[in-house]
Amino acid sequence: AQKVTQAQTEISVVEKEDVTLDCVYETRDTTYYLFWYKQPPSGELVFLIRRNSFDEQNEISGRYSWNFQKSTSSFNFTITASQVVDSAVYFCALSEAWSGGSNYKLTFGKGTLLTVNP
Amino acid sequence: DARVTQTPRHKVTEMGQEVTMRCQPILGHNTVFWYRQTMMQGLELLAYFRNRAPLDDSGMPKDRFSAEMPDATLATLKIQPSEPRDSAVYFCASGLVSGAGELFFGEGSRLTVL
Numbered sequence A: 001a002q003k004v005t006q007a008q009t010e011i012s013v014v015e016k017e018d019v020t021l022d023c024v025y026e027t028r029d030t031t032y033y034l035f036w037y038k039q040p041p042s043g044e045l046v047f048l049i050r051r052n053s054f055d056e057q058n059e060i061s062g063r064y065s066w067n068f069q070k071s072t073s074s075f076n077f078t079i080t081a082s083q084v085v086d087s088a089v090y091f092c093a094l095s096e097a098w099s100g101g102s103n104y105k106l107t108f109g110k111g112t113l114l115t116v117n118p
Numbered sequence B: 001d002a003r004v005t006q007t008p009r010h011k012v013t014e015m016g017q018e019v020t021m022r023c024q025p026i027l028g029h030n031t032v033f034w035y036r037q038t039m040m041q042g043l044e045l046l047a048y049f050r051n052r053a054p055l056d057d058s059g060m061p062k063d064r065f066s067a068e069m070p071d072a073t074l075a076t077l078k079i080q081p082s083e084p085r086d087s088a089v090y091f092c093a094s095g096l097v098s099g100a101g102e103l104f105f106g107e108g109s110r111l112t113v114l
Helices: none
Strands: A003-005 A010-014 A019-021 A024-026 A032-039 A046-052 A059-061 A064-069 A074-079 A088-098 A112-117 B005-007 B010-013 B019-024 B031-038 B042-050 B053-056 B065-071 B074-079 B088-095 B109-113
Touching (some): A010 A019, A024 A074, B019 B109, B042 B065
Antiparallel strands (some): A019 A074, B005 B019, B031 B042, B042 B053, B065 B074, B088 B109
């Protein structure tokens, strides 16, 4: 069975601080996909990134960066120079691979509530 | 700007009543999901359609829940009879099997069963 653990339930930082959200996963599949989604106060989930299990290269997108470590089954998310608008619940998710792509059957972690204070 | 549209956004009903939630996936998307979000359980997959065919509804209480896609532009989730423990936010999401792996979520339907 697949499992995603986000040990940090809540994190509070002051604007401009860097913050890392942890994600640890469990799966028996050799091919799988990892995701991060953001849920702002408005409620809808917004896709941030997808990573497949064969690509351990770290990724940077603006102030966001992701560190995938297959050896420790972790897929951590770092926000550099956090801003108030980053305040949201962040979900890490895992899906098995299907015919060369994700089948989208996502197993979500419980989420981390990030509050960025001015 | 293409979006997944869900109705109603909010619903308050009494125990025993039938509830129907509707979802309009993004035009051209061939996968549709229903997820339920509660404080205790987090996000749980209820049902999953590909090309309108139900592929997986193992997360759904079969005795009271049903999910259908009458056509490519409409997915429905019905609860009959509703119970207080069904109170949650229900999300619909759509995507493309051949896409980049991004699922587009609607804003959710917040259900309260009294």
